[in-house]
Amino acid sequence: MRILIIEDDGQTSAYVSKGLTECGYLVDIASNGKEGLVRAVSEDYDLAIIDRMLPELDGLSIVETLRRANKDTPIIFLSALGGVSDRVKGLRSGGDDYLVKPFAFSELLARVEALLRRPASRAVETNLRVADLEMNLLARQITRCGQTIELQPREFRLLEYLMRHAGQVVTRTMLLENVWDYLFDPQTNVIDVHISRLRQKIDKNFEPALLHTVRGAGYSLRGPD
Amino acid sequence: MRILIIEDDGQTSAYVSKGLTECGYLVDIASNGKEGLVRAVSEDYDLAIIDRMLPELDGLSIVETLRRANKDTPIIFLSALGGVSDRVKGLRSGGDDYLVKPFAFSELLARVEALLRRPASRAVETNLRVADLEMNLLARQITRCGQTIELQPREFRLLEYLMRHAGQVVTRTMLLENVWDYLFDPQTNVIDVHISRLRQKIDKNFEPALLHTVRGAGYSLRGPD
DNA sequence: CTTCAATTATCAAAATGCGCATGGTTCTTC
DNA sequence: GAAGAACCATGCGCATTTTGATAATTGAAG
Structure with a gap:
C-alpha cells in the first residue's frame, strides 16, 4: 500500500x-x-x-x-x-x-x-477509458462516443491490452506475448490483421483516430492531448 | 439515500x-x-x-x-x-x-x-456467490470450492441468471425470456438440456447439490441453510 | 402401476472465430 | 523520385465450438 x-x-x-x-x-x-x-x-x-x-x-x-x-x-x-x-x-x-x-x-x-x-x-477497475472510447469490462461492452461497438474475443483482448497501456508504445513482441500467448514470432502478419480489424471498428467513422502506428516500433493508443 | x-x-x-x-x-x-x-x-x-x-x-x-x-x-x-x-x-x-x-x-x-x-x-457487484459457488463477472470465471469450472456462453448466462435469483424459484418462462430472449415457447426441451449440462459442471463431483428442481414450477439455485 | 414431467445422451446443423496469403498502400532513404 | 521496407486491408477456408433437437431413460406423484 x-x-x-x-x-x-x-x-x-x-x-x-x-x-x-x-x-x-x-x-x-x-x-x-x-x-x-x-x-x-x-x-x-x-x-x-x-x-x-x-x-x-x-x-x-x-x-x-x-x-x-x-x-x-x-x-x-x-x-x-x-x-x-x-x-x-x-x-x-x-x-x-x-x-x-x-x-x-x-x-x-x-x-x-x-x-x-x-x-x-x-475497487476493481471495471471501466477503461481513452478519450471517448470506453470499455466496460463487466458487460464486455465497448462504446465510442456513446455508440456501442462489437468486438471479437481476440480483438477485445487486444484492445484491452492497448487501453491498459494507453499512451505507451506497445511493441509487437508485447502483443504476441500478452494477447496471443506466443513466445515466438509466428512469421505472419496476424497482428497487423487484427490491428486493422480493430481500426475498422473503433477508428473508422470516428474522429480523431486513437490507434496510431509507431513505425518500426509498434502501436500506441492515445487520445488527443 | x-x-x-x-x-x-x-x-x-x-x-x-x-x-x-x-x-x-x-x-x-x-x-x-x-x-x-x-x-x-x-x-x-x-x-x-x-x-x-x-x-x-x-x-x-x-x-x-x-x-x-x-x-x-x-x-x-x-x-x-x-x-x-x-x-x-x-x-x-x-x-x-x-x-x-x-x-x-x-x-x-x-x-x-x-x-x-x-x-x-x-460499488458495482463484480462477484456473485451462492454457497461455495462463485462467479467472477469480470474474469467470466466460475469456481466451486476453489476449483475453476468452464462454461459455455449460454450456460454462463443461465447460471448468472440463476445466481442473481438465488433462493427464488425461476420458472421456464423467466429463463426463456431472460436467458434465451425468446418471447414464445420453442416447444422443445432446450432449457432442460442446458440445466442438465450445467448440473454436470457445477453439481456433479460436489456436495451438496445447489441446483434444485421444483417440480411443475421451475428451478431454484440455493445453498444449504 | 401408470402417467407425465424431468433428465440425460447423442447427433447434426449452424455459427463463429481465427489466421494465412495475397496484393495494395504508405513511409523512408538515398 | 525510385526502391525497398514496413504496414494495411480483404477474402477465404479450416477447425472448432456451440447450440438446439430428438429420443431414450429415469423418477416422482397419485
Whole structure:
C-alpha cells in the first residue's frame, strides 16, 4: 500500500512517515503543495495525508483539483485549524477525513486503515477509458462516443491490452506475448490483421483516430492531448 | 439515500434525524442495540450512525457483527467517549468514522456526505456467490470450492441468471425470456438440456447439490441453510 | 402401476472465430 | 523520385465450438 504525505513541517512528516513505514506502508513525502499535487496526480497512491496549510498551494486546492481530475484517492486532512467550520470545509472539498493537530499517531493509523479497508480503495477497475472510447469490462461492452461497438474475443483482448497501456508504445513482441500467448514470432502478419480489424471498428467513422502506428516500433493508443 | 440511526438518547436521535431528513435523507431510528442490529442486517441502508453505548447491545458489538456478516454499510460512531483509545477502538472494530459528543450537526453532515460520496457506496457487484459457488463477472470465471469450472456462453448466462435469483424459484418462462430472449415457447426441451449440462459442471463431483428442481414450477439455485 | 414431467445422451446443423496469403498502400532513404 | 521496407486491408477456408433437437431413460406423484 502506497501512501503520500504532503506536509511542509519536516518533523511531523518524519514522525508520521516513520510510523507508517513500520506498519509496512510505502511512504512518499512531498514538502510543498505543488510537488504534492504533481505526485498525487501522476502516481497511483492508495491514500494521501495532506496538511491544510502549505507553501505554494494549499491543501484544499490540491484536493479540489484532484477530485476534478477524477482521482478518488482517499484523503485525510491534517491540520492545526480545528474549528468546526474548518473541518467541514475540508470534508466538503473532497477530503475523506480530518484530523486536528496535535494528534495521536494511533488514531491517525486507525483512520488510515479505516479508509483503506473500504472496498473502494481496492475497487476493481471495471471501466477503461481513452478519450471517448470506453470499455466496460463487466458487460464486455465497448462504446465510442456513446455508440456501442462489437468486438471479437481476440480483438477485445487486444484492445484491452492497448487501453491498459494507453499512451505507451506497445511493441509487437508485447502483443504476441500478452494477447496471443506466443513466445515466438509466428512469421505472419496476424497482428497487423487484427490491428486493422480493430481500426475498422473503433477508428473508422470516428474522429480523431486513437490507434496510431509507431513505425518500426509498434502501436500506441492515445487520445488527443 | 437511507440512513439508520441507532441511538438510545431520544433527544440526540431526534435532532440528528430532523437535520438529515431536511437534507433529503430517509432516516430510520432504532433506540436499542438489538433492534438496531436486526434492522442493519435485514435492510439495506446506505449508512448507519451508531452510538457506542447502548442498552441491550453496545455499538462496537453491532459493528463487529455486521462486518462479520459481510455487511459493509459505512458506519459513523457517535459517542461521549472521546479518548484516543476509544476512538481507535471504534475505528478498529470496523467503523469508518468516529465523532465525539457534543458535536456540530454541520460536521456530522459533512462526514456523512464524505462517506456517501466514496464510490464504495455505489460499488458495482463484480462477484456473485451462492454457497461455495462463485462467479467472477469480470474474469467470466466460475469456481466451486476453489476449483475453476468452464462454461459455455449460454450456460454462463443461465447460471448468472440463476445466481442473481438465488433462493427464488425461476420458472421456464423467466429463463426463456431472460436467458434465451425468446418471447414464445420453442416447444422443445432446450432449457432442460442446458440445466442438465450445467448440473454436470457445477453439481456433479460436489456436495451438496445447489441446483434444485421444483417440480411443475421451475428451478431454484440455493445453498444449504 | 401408470402417467407425465424431468433428465440425460447423442447427433447434426449452424455459427463463429481465427489466421494465412495475397496484393495494395504508405513511409523512408538515398 | 525510385526502391525497398514496413504496414494495411480483404477474402477465404479450416477447425472448432456451440447450440438446439430428438429420443431414450429415469423418477416422482397419485
